[in-house]
Amino acid sequence: MRVVVPVSRSVTVPPSKGGVWTRAWFTWILLVTGLCVVPAVALAWEADRLLQLATRHGGQTLHLAQSLNEMIHQVSRQDDDIRLQAINQFFNRRLLFREDIETWGQIDYWASPLEFMEKGQGDCEDYAIGKYFSLIASGMPPTRLRLVYVKAIFGGQASLQQAHMVLAYYPSSGADPLILDNLIGDIRPASRRPDLIPVFSFNSEGLWQGTQGPGAGDAVARLSRWREVLVKARDQGFL
Structure with a gap:
């Protein structure tokens, strides 16, 4: 996703305080993406x-799927830090970043982990989604993970912002989340990512404003693209 968003003078960028992202442009991005929540x-x-x-595709797809499977089993009995590092590195190092229009011929497409491995490339949503399902497969509770829509600031220029998605990990409720991002290789706390302005976050259990805001949806609402990914992930063995 590489849409540059100019910021008008009337827009105030929400600050980050104490490692907690406190304010989100929830309504704006909800209208743009048409997102809502799916049942748990x-x-x-x-x-x-x-x-x-993966065997049906052979070649690269099978190799990546086998490698991912082996890694998930290896880290399944390790602590969360090891799981995060291993799975974050797997996707960041083995798969290429490409825009959806180049990979799928569409402006916006959310790929399942298997589709991502089949193409060998994808955009920010595909990285975040692949890491989310792989961490859950390793035994991590989904309540500790949220996919987060953010505005990414490049070059320190707040006037140029770009829609982006990352994966957030919460070591405990209300804690400063750790951010898994395809733009930066190392995992950093949200308080050390001033270049990311949170919009809203979600997982298979709900939808929230920002990363720490009040719930903005429940398990009976719908999230169209996310719902499609959940169905594909279930068919492919992740759920």
């Missing part, structure tokens, strides 16, 4: 299903 789902990991589907 039971989570499971069916590695055989993923490998069976």
Whole structure:
């Protein structure tokens, strides 16, 4: 996703205080993306299903799926820090960044982890989604993870902002989340990412303003693109 958003003089950029992102442009991005929330789902990991589907594609897809499967099993008994580092590096180092229009011929497409591996490339949503499902597959509770829509500031120029998505990990409720991002290789606390302005966050259980704001939806509402990804992930063994 590489849409540059000029900021008018009437817009105030929400500050980051104490490591907690406190304010979000929820309504604006909700209207742009047409997003809402899906029901919570039971989570499971069916590695055989993923490998069976990857075998049909062969080559790179099968190799990546096998590598991901092996890594998930290796880190499943490790602490969260090791899981985060391993899965973050897997996607950042093994898959290429490309715009959706180049990969899918569409302005915006949310790929499942298997689709991402099949293409060998994807954009920011694909990185965040792949890491989310892989961490859950390793045994991490989904309540500790949220996909976060942000505005990314490049070159320190607040007048030029870009829609972007990252994955946030919460070591505890209300804690300063750690950010897994394809733009920056290392995992940093949100308080050390002043270049990211949170808009809203979500997972398979709900939708929130920013990363720490009040709930903005419940499990009976719908999130169109996210719902489609959940269905594909379930079919491919991730749920």
